[in-house]
Amino acid sequence: MGVPAFFRWLTKKYPSIVLECIDERPVDANGTPLPFDASGKNPNDIEFDNLYLDMNGIIHPCTHPENKPAPKNEDEMMIAIFECIDHLFSIVRPRKLLYMAIDGVAPRAKMNQQRSRRFRASKESQDKIIEIASIKKSMLEKGYRLPPEKEKEAHFDSNCITPGTPFMARLAKCLNFYIHDRLNNDPGWKGVQVILSDANVPGEGEHKIMDFIRRQRAQPHHNPNTQHCLCGADADLIMLGLATHEPNFTIIREEFQYNQQRRCEICGQDGHEMKECQGLDKKFDDHAPKKIEGPQKYIFVRLNVLREYLARDLEMPHLPFEYDFERAIDDWVFMCFFVGNDFLPHLPSLEIREGAIDKLVDLYKRAVSGAEGFITDSGIVNLERVQKIMKDLGKLEDEIFVKRRRSDMIFKQRCQDRRKSEIQSKIEDGNFEAVRQLRNTKLEEEETPDLVKLWEPGYKDRYYELKFSYTGDTYSRRLQVAKDYVRGLCWVLKYYYQGCASWKWYYPYHYAPFASDFINIAEEEITFEKRTKPFSPLEQLMGVFPAASSSHVPKPYAELMTAKDSTISDFYPDNFNVDLNGKKYAWQGVALLPFVNEIRLKQALKPLEHLLTPEESTER
Incomplete structure (x- = not known):
């Protein structure tokens, strides 16, 4: 949910809603998880019935993490996703249901935000490449010693985490394999019903979860004492959890560390911005905020306690x-x-x-x-x-x-x-x-x-x-x-x-x-x-992707993004303005992108449908 600072405000006003998770999962000296039986008693003194995973909040940080080295290839990405699910499962230990929801095609109202995010991501990536090259040139002129050039790796375009892309199809297959393996081999999963709603099912992940909960509440056999746990960091999950009116609803999310500084992308040290880098000759990290070592820590946000606060207010x-x-x-x-x-x-x-x-x-x-x-x-x-x-x-x-x-x-x-x-x-x-x-x-x-x-x-x-x-x-x-x-x-x-x-x-x-x-x-x-x-997956891709991500759409459609005679080329500007609108940082500003006209988009795609492969046609 687009509410910057909401969670910080909420936890400052109502501090008792947050509880640090007790994590019994063992790790070795390198922080690598060891085999663990999650069938035992939950150390957090809550026996959860249902665990719901808003999967996009897991997929993004596992495929392109901010504060640690990125996975080298797609296999490592999948393993990171599996390990994250294992970690969450070991903390929550659901006894009845695990519901995993990946974002499918979103309502048009959400697509405008998705379009803004993807165009921004593309622009920021291109701008950073130019900025790094400029800074390095200036550093060489000043005689600073630069680290050796790394071997160029294939760039992971996070925009591929969108319904309809080949990456999402491969992810669904891997998750199905993972689920069957855990159900057959992990004692903690025994007797747990597992539902995977992948990107082929329309709707945002969290709203697919809410639809499921509403349907369960409408059943005559629904137990009002069901213990729900929903994983995700978006502020709207708090609103959605309250909107269910379930008395036992908890959100689990990563413990957010404020003022965590990223490593310099030139010298790899802490303690300075990239534009202040002086190469390998100067050490900066003496007073820098230290990185969190070991497994990611999680917190519970207890909506039952928030309800008590709100009852007073x-x-x-x-x-x-x-x-x-x-x-x-x-x-x-x-x-x-x-x-x-x-x-x-x-x-x-x-x-x-x-x-x-x-x-x-x-x-x-x-x-x-x-x-x-x-x-x-x-x-x-x-x-x-x-x-x-x-x-x-x-x-x-x-x-x-x-x-x-x-x-x-x-x-x-x-x-x-x-x-x-x-x-x-x-x-x-x-x-x-x-x-x-x-x-x-x-x-x-x-x-x-x-x-x-x-x-x-x-x-x-x-x-x-x-x-x-x-x-x-x-x-x-x-x-x-x-x-x-x-x-x-x-x-x-x-x-x-x-x-x-x-x-x-x-x-x-x-x-x-x-x-x-x-x-x-x-x-x-x-x-x-x-x-x-809803839009079809391919229509959504064409509605939210910049031309720089055209490799994720069928070739006949991709040409519409850049061809001079394309009737929809204006949907894919090479550059666009960001209005800070009173804010300090560009990410807080308003991306002034043209709105996509649905009728024009579909009219442009219709004559090219016969050029799609059988696999691509299934996404249409």
Whole structure:
């Protein structure tokens, strides 16, 4: 879920929800796992019934890890995936069910985010190659000693972890082999039902898991005391877990280490950025953050404890109607959508680090106390009550933007003062090379001018002109953006509680409206086209891949990405802008990619279907 800082905020506000996992699996002196029987009593004092694996959260770090050497080939990748599953199984020890879900074709609303990620990954990879070459050239000119050139290895394009690629087909075969081997040979797997939903089954992995849980809850024999454990690091898993209303729901995820610095990609040492590298002649790692040695550690996020916290924070005495905590939970999940998700950008006035969720909860309580009920009901939104919350938030927007500007200026001044102090200290020590680096770093961190200036009057006109290219009287168009956003909120809530309401719907803008633009939204009748179908795997590939990843699509289709006479070549720009939109880093910005037109895409692919091989045709 696209909510940066959500987990950090949540665990800081509700610290008792986190519990470190006890891991009894033995390893040898090199950290290699030893044979282990997971059929014994769970040392974490919980006997879990079901373990659900959101597999994409396992596949990505196993195939291209950040803080350790990458696997040399595909075989090593598969082994790393198997070992990760074994590790999780040894901690959780499910007694009844193991459900492994790989992302299939996603709803169109999610494909826009996938497209942005894949284009960014391709661009960053190409930019890094150029940057490393430039830095090395400069280092040689300064006489620095470089490490010997490594033998060039085949580059692993992580974009291949997308439904419809040959890699995903091979992965499914390997996982089937792995499952049969464990069921036949591992005593911990005895009696456990195993379900693998691979990339051929449409839907995001976590939502396929939620659909399964909803179906189980609807069965007459469902045990309400079932102990569920879901593995994954995305924030939306917390929301989805709460949305099940299961009383015993736990999330297991890797223990995140803050401020972990990556090794320099030139000299392989810690303690400095790549652009500060001085080669092998200088050792940097004396004061660097140390890497975690040994097996990856995991933590439990206990949603039953989070529910207790929320029961306290969402308490509303003296309501004019009967209070229902489960309904309040649903409303809290819905309110969190406003700070961002995978399908909608967050409202400009809402930032988690500024206490946005607490602010929304306060407005929510005020609105509900004066209303006749809650704002959601089993996946349906009461827009009249949402309108009241947005109206109250809109009244605070000017104050929020001014306060944000004041805080940013104070923070920048502190950083400047700290930098001046560091430079003066280095001058006094005679370390003029460090002084030069500090001054150069300052120049590199100069920010892109913020032309919207939300803290100054007239910001709405500037915002819509610069972000939406709207000029003149923008009132009616602003209301339309808000209506489209509201439609998106309704779609997301249905997706969380009922399943995909429409495979075709998506939010057609890169930016969100202001809260004060939500006017007369209660008059909107929100419906979605029924019986829509997802894209085929090959259509999704063509909708989310940049031209640099064309090797993963059939050759006849790949040519459409680069051919001058292609009717859809505009879907695959060689370059694109990233709007920082008030953020510091490019990964936080908005990738300004053109939206793919579904009709044009399918029209372009149709005449080429007869050129596909039999294997490729099965993905069509």
